Amino acid sequence: AWVGQHWATDEDHVFVNLGDGTYSHSGSLAIRAAVTSGAKMTYKILYNDAVAMTGGQHVESGQTPAQIAQQVEAEGVKTIVIVTEDPTRYAGVKNLPRSVKIFDREDLEDVQVMLRSTPGVSVMIYDQMCATEKRRRSKRGIIAPDRVRVIINTEVCEGCGDCSIKSNCLSVEPVETELGRKRRINQSSCNTDLSCLTGFCPSFVTVKDGEPAWTGEVRREFDASNLPLPETPSLAAPWNVLFTGVGGTGVTTVAAVLAMAAHVDGNAASSLDMTGLAQKGGPVLSHIRFAREPEDISTGRVPPASADLIIACDLVVAAGGDALLLMDPTRTAAYANSDVTPTSEFIRNRSKRFESDLLAGRVKRQARDFGAFDAEALAVGYLHDAIYTNMIMVGYSWQKGAVPVSLRGLYRAIRLNGTKVDDNMAAFNIGRIAAAAPERLATQHDPRGHLEPKTLDELIDDRATRLTAYQNAAYAQAYRDAVTRVRSAEEAADLGDKLTRAAATYAYKLMAYKDEYEVARLYTDGSFAAQLASQFKGGKLRFWLAPPIMSKKDSHGHLKKKHFGGWMMLGFKLLTKLKGLRETPFDLFGRTEERKMERALRDTYLETLETLASGLTAKNHAVAVAIAEVPDEIRGYGHVKEAAVAVASETEAALWKGWPTGDMPKAKTTLIAAE
Incomplete structure (x- = not known):
């Protein structure tokens, strides 16, 4: 369609997606026509070795990426690039046209920006096996299973959903925990694409050459004998x-x-x-x-x-x-x-x-x-x-x-x-x-988590215990004092405990911000070891982190993650012992803009609770609860958290306009233009 309309629109360039199967049976003719037309466009040819839409058949031509590159070059395409999950595979490929450049899939966005400004027709060959087909072949023993698996440390995870957005993967599933909804990897459906690792979060760990935790175990016993045989339906009618x-x-x-x-x-x-x-x-x-x-x-x-x-x-x-x-x-x-x-709705909406x-x-x-x-x-x-x-x-x-x-x-x-x-x-x-x-049958536990609700006292005691481990008993007492003031005001007004629950939940959340010391503690307090042992045994660990001091930045100015070996556990143990330096003049990590923001969020929230408690009435109770629950939207690390804070600040500002009168802000009407 672009061949016919590009001369009649202000749009400068378009991307066209093309599977390798479609390219083989007819798509190459479209590229030839595009070259002839002089249109400015980029064909993204997905080379995944399977006709995924109709069942995973092999592409009939069997062309390799190098052969496709040769063919489109012969058709007149001047700019050809290959993007792949493993660029080293092309080190020994000899029949690749000299002009073709190879990029890692991590550079996909930068490559697309470059191609968008390239005159005429350009071609990007994205070389990666269909993830679903890869998993299917692995289960059937056609190809060896991947040696690398992913696990998410749920204690470190913030439930921000950045990993779901980056990977667009349904195997990154919700898991309900005492501290809210977080993420886990469903090992049954995981296709080991590993794109979830790009989610900006230190909770991701890969296990290389690890065996499933149940390897060698005797299957749990169950007895199907002596069951009554049912009367099966007659087929007098279909x-x-x-x-x-x-x-x-x-x-x-x-x-x-x-x-x-x-x-x-x-x-x-x-x-x-x-x-x-x-x-x-x-x-x-x-x-x-x-x-x-x-x-x-x-x-x-x-x-x-x-x-x-x-x-x-x-x-x-x-x-x-x-x-x-x-x-x-x-x-x-x-x-x-x-x-x-x-x-798939969970990918777009983390809640x-x-x-x-x-x-x-x-x-x-x-x-x-x-x-x-x-x-x-x-x-x-x-x-x-x-x-x-x-x-x-x-x-x-x-x-x-x-x-x-x-x-x-x-x-x-x-x-x-x-x-x-x-x-x-x-x-x-x-x-x-x-x-x-x-x-x-033995009682089973929901792998995605199931929680029994806590009483208010149980909730407060649990969070205070966690804050003692986070910093010390004095820090936990400051939390108790803040929540108690809210509780006294709510009880005096006979308004239930909804505001107190919100205060208990989110005061803890903002007080226990996950700096380097806390991430290290959560990796070494035994919870991660138990989680890992429940899924794998043996294997080499890699931790995917983005330390501000040594990490490079991408084209957006965001830190890029890199992996660290199992020795990082020693570093975590050392950092855990240094948590007493938090918020002292000797706290090297506390000087970053992110830490300053987190401390400000905590202090402002505690002041907010004071304001809500002092002016609480039956009329403004609903607004008070909504204000106290705003931190629920503040999740993630680094730039992900910064973006969440910006959204939460807008929400909170709108709610404060209804204080102390109790007027809730009107819902916004969103108009979506047809594309």
Whole structure:
């Protein structure tokens, strides 16, 4: 389109995205036409060795990046660059045109700025294997698994979400902790892309050549014997099953196993997968229809209001319109995994929450029979991999008598699939036990965290104890005194404890700002060692940090992270012992602008609590709580924290306009122009 319109617009340049598969079958002709037109544009050719949109097939031409560079150069492209995760791979490539320059993917933005000012047509070849395909091939044993894994120290993490934004990765998941929502790496779904490491945060650690913590352990015992065999549905009429889940978790594979089990039984079955952008973690709906004879199945899709069974491996997808449309309250049985998988919305909104109870209620209203349990926790607890959640759900649904295949047929189909046979058989049996005799299974903990609410006194005592460890008992007492003043004012006005809770939570947050001493303490107080031991054993550690004294800056003036070896733990231990220097004339770290800002935030907040307590009334209580909760938005380190402070300051300024009258600021109306 740009070839035809570039001469008629003030827009100077555009980027055009092109996959290597599209380039192979027709995209090269578009580049030829662009060169002929004289348009100023850059083609970004993603060389990922897979047609990701339609299932991960190999590109038919098999061209290498060097061959693509040769071809576009021959077509007349003057500026060609290659961006890759490992530039050293091109050290011995001999057939690469001399004019081609190689860049690390960390320099992507700078490279794009350079190309934007380049006359005519330019080409950037981005060389990196499709992350989803890489993980799939690793699980199948086609390629060796990556030797490097990532772990986030949740105590150091601030929950700012910068790592999610930088990586755009759904394996960077929320985890609920005593100090709020933070981040963790889901090792089951992680594709070891490692782009999350660029998130500006010292909580990231890589483990090279480490083994899973459970390597060599005997599988936790469970007994699936003596379970009653359910009466499976008759196929006098077609039986319709809808499987809902998230792309990359094996939904379509399990659907195919169910269809194969029907064939083993001598019946007919069809499986139709509605995947869309499922390769990127999007919704998947697999329609599975069972019948006695093939001619009884007139269409692959389950007709509206005709689902006999919903296997909801993901409640977000099951509670969506596409799935609910297929349900009938008098006909449909629905069985769900109660744990909600984070969606792409969590990447854009770090505070996004999906309430599983609300989603479950939406599905339950449309079902004649409903059951929900934490299948993912069972998969992780017993089999150490969330990928088995789907097969556990199949076992549960089968034991409920809602899957029209025999036990023999299912076992045979799992064996015919040929992948992780023993584990899949175990997962199926775990699901059966969860349905018929859940007391036989050990209690599992939600890997994304589950917290019981604390009383106000418990909250204050917990934070005071933490502040004693952070600095000393006097510092903790200053915290108690500040919170007590607010509590006395709120109790005197008989207004509950919402303001006091906010003060207790966020006074601690701003008083325990994470400087170098605190980050070091949180790495050496034993919590990180326990977290690491729960996931890996052995291996070499690397800590990804950006010390202001020795770190370079990028084109935006932000510090760039670099890695430090396991010896850094000795440095952390030394820094921990020096925490007494904090805010003294000998505190070298305390002179930076960031530390000055953090101290000012703390002192201003304590003054704010004094003001709120002295002028508190029933009328302005809501405004007081909102002001006290503003620090919730202040998260992160360095430039990330600075940006958060700027936003929080605007919010706080708007709230203060309603003090002491109690007027809440009006919500802003945002107009989004169509692009």
